[in-house]
Amino acid sequence: MRIGLLTSGGDCPGLNAVIRGAVLKGSTIHGQDFVGFRDGWRGVVEDDVVPLTRKEIQGIAKQGGTILGTSRTNPFEGNGGVDRIRSNMERRGIDALIAIGGEGTLAAAKRLTDAGIKIVGVPKTVDNDLGATDYTFGFDTAVQIATDAMDRLRTTGDSHSRCMVAEVMGRHVGWIALQSGMAAGAHAILIPEQATSLEQLAAWVRGAYDRGRAPLVVVAEGFVLDHENDPHSERGLDAFGRPRLGGIGERLAPLIEELTGIETRATTLGHIQRGGTPTSYDRVLATRFGMAASDSVVEGNWGRMVALRGTDIVHVSFEEALSSLKTVPQNRYDEAAILFG
Ligand SMILES: Nc1ncnc2c1ncn2[C@@H]1O[C@H](COP(=O)(O)OP(=O)(O)O)[C@@H](O)[C@H]1O
Numbered sequence: 001m002r003i004g005l006l007t008s009g010g011d012c013p014g015l016n017a018v019i020r021g022a023v024l025k026g027s028t029i030h031g032q033d034f035v036g037f038r039d040g041w042r043g044v045v046e047d048d049v050v051p052l053t054r055k056e057i058q059g060i061a062k063q064g065g066t067i068l069g070t071s072r073t074n075p076f077e078g079n080g081g082v083d084r085i086r087s088n089m090e091r092r093g094i095d096a097l098i099a100i101g102g103e104g105t106l107a108a109a110k111r112l113t114d115a116g117i118k119i120v121g122v123p124k125t126v127d128n129d130l131g132a133t134d135y136t137f138g139f140d141t142a143v144q145i146a147t148d149a150m151d152r153l154r155t156t157g158d159s160h161s162r163c164m165v166a167e168v169m170g171r172h173v174g175w176i177a178l179q180s181g182m183a184a185g186a187h188a189i190l191i192p193e194q195a196t197s198l199e200q201l202a203a204w205v206r207g208a209y210d211r212g213r214a215p216l217v218v219v220a221e222g223f224v225l226d227h228e229n230d231p232h233s234e235r236g237l238d239a240f241g242r243p244r245l246g247g248i249g250e251r252l253a254p255l256i257e258e259l260t261g262i263e264t265r266a267t268t269l270g271h272i273q274r275g276g277t278p279t280s281y282d283r284v285l286a287t288r289f290g291m292a293a294s295d296s297v298v299e300g301n302w303g304r305m306v307a308l309r310g311t312d313i314v315h316v317s318f319e320e321a322l323s324s325l326k327t328v329p330q331n332r333y334d335e336a337a338i339l340f341g
Pocket residue numbers: 008009010071072073074075076101102103104105106107108111124125239240
């Protein structure tokens with residue numbers, strides 16, 4: 001059986017470990033052979049294919065990014081569509097696809113599966129926002145990178161007795177902020193799930209400062225102030241027409257300074273959170289997902305995604321995978337908030 005592999009949506013550490021896991025198990029155990037599509041759905045639509053043998057995947061589990069490239073191309077737009085994809089696959093003798101991506105990629109994969117294309121999915125998100133899986137690779141690495149950055153912000157904050165604001169990714173969920181903020185001992189964590197007033201934020205900052213601490217505020221890019229309706233966006237739209245988030249940290253810093261009189265600096269961690277070497281946890285999870293995806297093709301699990309439940313790899317339908325955004329529950333926020341201020 002010949003399988004086409006693609007990585008789509010925002011990249012994250014661990015994508016290469018998935019590719020390696022699938023190719024190694026598929027070729028040695030199941031007699032499958034693989035090709036890679038370049039840049040997500042773009043490669044599928046435009047028939048841009050690269051070989052994917054054991055040689056290409058040697059030593060890549062520890063490499064960040066994706067050797068296949070990625071994009072936010074919509075497979076139904078431009079020259080795309082089901083017929084084009086089907087004929088590209090037939091011409092190359094490709095029987096099935098393994099699509100590695102987040103909720104956007106899986107939404108596209110679902111439409112293609114409904115039209116008869118054989119696809120299995122592997123979840124990918126640094127944001128940890130897919131409800132159908134306990135975790136995906138990339139998230140642990142992003143949290144570790146953010147935590148390391150905050151440890152550094154704290155030492156320079158201490159030296160200058162400044163308030164430091166660290167902005168992290170996460171789109172519409174606050175998982176990276178919650179986990180890295182707790183790990184770094186933040187004095188306030190601002191997440192999209194919990195609208196907060198400037199007065200409350202200023203009280204936490206002032207409280208920490210009055211105890212002789214340099215306040216650390218962690219803010220998720222999707223955070224919304226209690227008197228506003230939408231997350232801060234000043235960078236236009238992404239390839240799929242959604243507002244690009246980011247910039248709320250820079251906006252909050254002068255407001256904090258104005259309300260508290262404490263000198264404040266903001267740092268946006270941005271794409272550093274998605275770059276570089278995956279943690280060992282992410283490498284192992286990604287490798288297991290890749291191996292399970294190869295099994296899934298043998299089992300004909302079309303329209304289903306591999307997922308983590310506890311320590312087990314299970315399968316869920318694309319429909320289930322797309323049905324719930326995993327937000328930070330109130331009890332996890334309340335638990336963290338006990339330590340604010
Ligand atoms: N409902 C949809 N139907 C078809 N294509 C979609 C749909 N949602 C997203 N996509 C495509 O999948 C791409 C990847 O989705 P995106 O949300 O950017 O990344 P991720 O897969 O990581 O969530 C999008 O840029 C878009 O072109």
